[in-house]
Amino acid sequence: MKYLIGSLLISFLFISNYFNSTQFQSSDFENWQKQYGYFNTQYERQYREMIYNQNKKLIQEHNSKQNITYRMQENQFMTLTHEEFVGIYLSEVKESIQEMTILNQDLYNPLQAVDWRNYTTVYNQGSCAAGWAFSVGSSIESWFYIRGGGQNISVSVQQLVDCEKNSSGCNGGINTQAMLYALKDGLYNSQNYPYVGTQLACKATKSGTYFINNYTFVGGSSQSLQSSLQNYPVSVGLDATNWQFYSTGLFSNCSENLINHYALAIGFDSNNNWVVQNSFGTGWGENGIIKLLPNNTCGILNQAYQIY
Incomplete structure (x- = not known):
């Protein structure tokens, strides 16, 4: 009898603690x-709450490390697994692209730092892997504004998603197409x-x-991309596999x-770090922007194309 009472008491305490813990997590x-x-x-x-709590723990563990160069934060992707994030928002470019040699060299004659964020608009692609279309659309808008005498235009990204038949709409595409x-x-x-945010006719x-x-x-090369960024932003291909919870840094x-x-390369700072505008909305990153370390970080030099 004493054993039964003791077991019931332990079970009650366990359930009570679990309930209180769950209530705290549920409020978040x-x-x-x-x-x-x-x-x-x-x-x-319940399933998405479980993923939310797992991602919350991941973010806390990352931010508690002493040697990190960037921080994570909660955002719209908190209830997605990493596999879901990659599958929904990204699309690997498997088509052959221009063969090139990337020069990861220090800049002996660094150019003046530039940042075009005040001449561009941060968009949100939603659950459509249309980063390719937003990258090009934003590059056109900034080109018209900077080179076209301040023309403040807004081009149809949806038209690219629906009508550019060499790409796959919300399943990905290529900036040059x-x-x-x-x-x-x-x-x-x-x-x-x-x-x-979906492909239509x-x-x-x-x-x-x-x-x-x-x-x-x-x-x-870094020199080439920096030189081009002196004029206006550039559409760039990137590896965004681990961008899900990027916050700053x-x-x-x-x-x-x-x-x-x-995405859209919009500049670089005095330490040659790249400044890139994404299409995940202003609630992601630094008001929609991510900063990458110098040289070919995330493959930024692989498929950088500038319109004119």
Whole structure:
């Protein structure tokens, strides 16, 4: 009898502690849901809460380390596993791209640091792997603004997702294919062809309003990319596999030999760290921006193309 009472007491204390612990964690999860949205079923909610708590622990353990160069934070990706994040938001470029030799050399004659963030807009691609289209669309917008006498335009990224048939819409694409489309067909204004975050039938029945003259490869070396960034931003291919919870600092936890995402290189600082604008919204990173260590970090020099 004493054993039974003791066992019941231990069980009660265990359940009570678990309940209190879960309540504390659930309050964090509830706050996350208030900002990013609720789940439809109880099963889905419990499953996503479990992933949320695992990611929360991952972030805390990372930020507690003394030798880190960047920090993580909670964001819209908290209820996704790493595999889900990669599968939904990224798309590995498997098509052959231009063969090149990357020169990871120190800059003997560093150029003046530049940052174009005040001339660009941070977008949110949503659950559509359209980083390639946003990268090119943003490069066109910044080109018109900086080189076109302050023309504040907004081009249709959705048109690229729907109509650029050499790419795969929300399943990924290549920046040069999007540039070739803008060169030949032109892009509509985003108000006339708004972004919806999913691939639909092409609605472009005539040539667009905004064209580019051409595009050129400006990667291969830090000197080349920095020189091009003196003029205006550049569309770049990158390895974003581990970008899920990036918050601030200098990032280098990536491969130089993989491209699964496109973003917009908008500058570099006095220490040659790259400044890159992403398309995950302003709640991700430093108001939508990530800083990469110098040279070919995340493969930034592999597929850097600038329009003109």
